[in-house]
Amino acid sequence: MSQTVCPRCTTSGAVDDYQGKEDGKVVWTIHRCPTCCFSWRDSEPASAIGLGIRSADFAVDAANLDRYPKILQQ
Amino acid sequence: MMQDLAKRSRSITSLRDFLEMLGDAGQAITWSDRVMPEPDVRNIAVAASRDANGAPAILFDNIAGYPGKRTAVGVHGSWDNIALLLGRPKGTTIRELFFEIAGRWGDAAAQISTVPEGQAPVHECRIESGINLYDVLPVYRINEYDGGFYLGKASVASRDPEDPDNFGKQNVGIYRLQLQGPDSFTLMTIPAHDMGRQILAAERTGLPLKIAVMLGNHPGLAVFAATPIGYEESEYSYASAMMGAPIRLTTSGNGIDILADSEIVIEAEMVLGERVVEGPFGEFPGSYSGVRKAPIFKVTAISHRKNPIFENIYIGRGWTEHDTLIGLHTSAPIYAQLRQNFPEVTAVNALYQHGLTGIVSVKNRMAGFAKTVALRALSTPHGVMYLKNLIMVDADVDPFDLNQVMWALSTRTRADDIIVLPNMPAVPIDPSAVVPGKGHRLIIDATSYLPPDPVGEAHLVTPPTGPDIDELSKKIRAMQLGAAQ
Ligand SMILES: [Zn+2]
Numbered sequence: 001m002s003q004t005v006c007p008r009c010t011t012s013g014a015v016d017d018y019q020g021k022e023d024g025k026v027v028w029t030i031h032r033c034p035t036c037c038f039s040w041r042d043s044e045p046a047s048a049i050g051l052g053i054r055s056a057d058f059a060v061d062a063a064n065l066d067r068y069p070k071i072l073q074q
Numbered sequence: 075m076m077q078d079l080a081k082r083s084r085s086i087t088s089l090r091d092f093l094e095m096l097g098d099a100g101q102a103i104t105w106s107d108r109v110m111p112e113p114d115v116r117n118i119a120v121a122a123s124r125d126a127n128g129a130p131a132i133l134f135d136n137i138a139g140y141p142g143k144r145t146a147v148g149v150h151g152s153w154d155n156i157a158l159l160l161g162r163p164k165g166t167t168i169r170e171l172f173f174e175i176a177g178r179w180g181d182a183a184a185q186i187s188t189v190p191e192g193q194a195p196v197h198e199c200r201i202e203s204g205i206n207l208y209d210v211l212p213v214y215r216i217n218e219y220d221g222g223f224y225l226g227k228a229s230v231a232s233r234d235p236e237d238p239d240n241f242g243k244q245n246v247g248i249y250r251l252q253l254q255g256p257d258s259f260t261l262m263t264i265p266a267h268d269m270g271r272q273i274l275a276a277e278r279t280g281l282p283l284k285i286a287v288m289l290g291n292h293p294g295l296a297v298f299a300a301t302p303i304g305y306e307e308s309e310y311s312y313a314s315a316m317m318g319a320p321i322r323l324t325t326s327g328n329g330i331d332i333l334a335d336s337e338i339v340i341e342a343e344m345v346l347g348e349r350v351v352e353g354p355f356g357e358f359p360g361s362y363s364g365v366r367k368a369p370i371f372k373v374t375a376i377s378h379r380k381n382p383i384f385e386n387i388y389i390g391r392g393w394t395e396h397d398t399l400i401g402l403h404t405s406a407p408i409y410a411q412l413r414q415n416f417p418e419v420t421a422v423n424a425l426y427q428h429g430l431t432g433i434v435s436v437k438n439r440m441a442g443f444a445k446t447v448a449l450r451a452l453s454t455p456h457g458v459m460y461l462k463n464l465i466m467v468d469a470d471v472d473p474f475d476l477n478q479v480m481w482a483l484s485t486r487t488r489a490d491d492i493i494v495l496p497n498m499p500a501v502p503i504d505p506s507a508v509v510p511g512k513g514h515r516l517i518i519d520a521t522s523y524l525p526p527d528p529v530g531e532a533h534l535v536t537p538p539t540g541p542d543i544d545e546l547s548k549k550i551r552a553m554q555l556g557a558a559q
Contacts, residue, residue, distance in 0.1 A: 008221075017256050018208035020139020027139035028111075030208060030223075032255055037351040039222035039253060041215075043138070044112045048218050058219040058354065060365060070349045070367040072265060072273050 006033035007040065007051045009062035036060040083161030084319040088195070088335035089385060092159065092293045093131060093146065099164060101155050102131040110138050111214035119147040119388035119395075126393045128154050128164070133383070140212035146385045149293060151395035156402065159293050165548055168402070168474040172421060176406045178318070184311035185320040189334035194324035196336045201376040202327075206256040210338060210376055210384075211289075213253060217356030217390050221365065224355060225251040227387040229288045229295055230261065231330050232272055235281040244331055245269060246299045246309035251287065252352050252368075259342070260352040260368040261285075264502070273369055276344060283344040285371065286326040290337025290385040294319075297403055327375045337382040342371040359427050360391030361505045392427060401425035404456060408432070411454045416447050423473035429460040430504060433473035436466060436521070444521040445493060452495075452515060459501045463516045471520075482520040485532070493517040 004014035014031040017039070021027060028043035038060070040049045047053060061067065086092050096102035109115060115134060122129040129152040134145045150156060157166040160174050191197055201210070213223035228251050234243040245268035251259045263270040276283035288295075298313040310331065314321040324334040328341045349367035357363050389396040401424070408429070409422040418437040426432075436447050444466035451457045451464060467473055467482045493516070500513035507513035523529045 015255075018206060022139065022141055032222075037221065037252075037254060037260075041111060043110060044215065045218075048112065048215065055219065058362075060351070065351065068351060068365050068367055071262070072270055072277075072369060074274060074278060 004031055005051060006031075006036060006038055007049045007054050008038040008058065009033060009036035009060045010051065011035045011062045035062050036065070079158065079163060080161035083159060084317065086159075086293065086317075086319070087322055088292060089146070089149065089290045089337055089383060090335075092149065093133065093383075095158060096131050096149075096155060099154075099158055100130070101128075101152070101158060101164070102133065104133045104135060106136050108136045108138060109134060111140070111212070113218070115145065115147070115214045116216060116218075116388065119151075120390075122148050123151055123388060123394050126152060126398060128152050131155060134212075137212050137214075142381075143212040144381070144383045145212050145214075146290070146383050147388060148395050149385060150296065150387075150399040152398060156297075156398055159297070165551065167544065168425075169421065169472055172402055172405060172409075172423075172474065175316070175402050176409055178316050179406070179410060182315050182318045184308075184314040186310060186314060187320050187322050189322050189324045191324055194322075194334040195379050196324065196332065196334055196339050197377045198380050199378050199382075200327075201378075202374075205373050205376060207253055207259070207340070207373060207376070208256060210378060210382070211253075212384050213386075216386070216388060217362070219362060220355050221252060221351070221353045223253045225253075225259070225287070225289065225386065226389055227289070227296065227385055229291055229299055230269060230285050231288060231326075231332055232269065232283065232285040233330055235272055235276040235283050236279060238329075241331070242308050242311075244308060244310075245272060246295070248296060248299065250355055252355070254350060254370060257373040258370055259287075259340075259373070260350055260370050262352055262355070262363075262366075262368050273344065277346050280346065283346075284328045284330065284374075285342055285344070286328065286330040286332045287340040287342065288333055288336040288338075289340070290383045291333050292321065292335065294321075295333065296399060327377065336379075338376065338378040338384065340373055341375040341377075342373045345370050345372055356390040357503050358389055358392075358394075358396050359430065359503055359505055361503070363503055364510075397425060397427075400428060404429050404460075405432075408451060408454050408456055408461075412447065412451060415450060418443070418469075419447060420469040421473050422451075424456070424461070425474075428501075429456055430501075431463040431465070432457075432461045433465045433467060433479055435469050435471055435473045437469040438521050438524050441524045441527050442519075443524075444519050445517060448493075448517040448519070452498075459499055461515070462500065462504065462506075462513065463518070465518045466521055468521045479520070483518070486522050487518060487520045491519040493519075 018030040032039045131149045154164040231246045294317040298316045299309040322334040326332045352368035353365045354362035405422045405424040412419040420435045423433040471478045471482045495515040500507040502510040
């Protein structure tokens, strides 16, 4: 399990989905949190992806994922 | 000149054709300075959409980390671009564009032609293994707190899982898609939308639900496919009839009718019964949706043209491309439906936040008549969920000219000329709703007074109006532009 921490739900274990490259050099990496499904690029401004800097209004509660309703239930 | 534009508009078959037409008219620019995916693409798109009348489409071809890839925004981002799509010159007024669309109903028959898969430009390049959506799509975060990377302008085509051979029951609609890893995405819809119905049907029956996600499409499709038309009417046929031009279709690898000239088509199948965390997403009311769990689709193949253009939209707090994209075609059906009962209705402006505020102009038949018409508007298919604030004005007020609407509010509205209808249906993402899905409606009658009202009409100043004055106004503008050069 990776040590990359999700800036939205603060769990670790994010996976790398893609690396933007120029002339063979990595310019940025896109990470994804398998817990809360947040995807982010490590080159984004800290206001969006900085752990503890991001607005708390948009945090996802990893310990309580049941609170997020499922759409289109029969 | 105008005939040339109309002819050229009808000859458009693809995004590329339209970008060329826009470029020739000074309505498309290429942004070749190096930009970061965030926040630069968003910032530039937002800065452009400040000019709702004249903003150009912007083609980015130098995005850091995406060498050789291209992204287009703002294709439908101004009234001038919409005018050109409809074959009308730049500077055509919103009111004229409204009547252009309203006048096209029932005007032409659909012309659908079929292109063999082997000859369809969309299939020039094909990926069936080792799929990574990020290899093809130069995505970026549309709004700062979106839950991920979204495709905001994807037309999703699907067949009815219970009636897969029925052409008319194919659905084409715009749904927001959030990438969920290299070969997966979630799709957000509500049960009332066609896609919502198909998802529920597939899960009820266990039948597979296959879809084709079209990106970078014929520009008429996005304008005319987002309409509340009958479920059994094909959006392709409808778009063709409204454009007065042929639509070229081909078949996707998973058997769905798709546009032959789209830039990119993603074929996918729903994972039955599965839901994953989706959102938030900055939506058209200018606020973020909540976080919910949505159906997830697995990508099975990707087709794309050589050197494809990824088309996306900025959507959020208005004014944005979303407003110019859907505004007129939100207004026109309400107008047509009202006129079936009330030919006194002269125009409908539902441009604001998908019609959360609407302005209707009407010739009052009797005192209080405008209120009756307003109640009918609330029962139109779009009005049921969306028309939250309705302003009724007289036929001598252009509902597309907010200066005139404000004049009517200032001089013809009495404080007791409003109606509040409490606890009505509301679109779930309206942030003012009492609870999501339930809210109040407001009708403001800003029309003048007829007998038996004792006040009567004021002695109005009647400044010159009409087509001659409209022409003079355009001429002054053209002279001014000439003088500046
Ligand atoms: Zn997370």
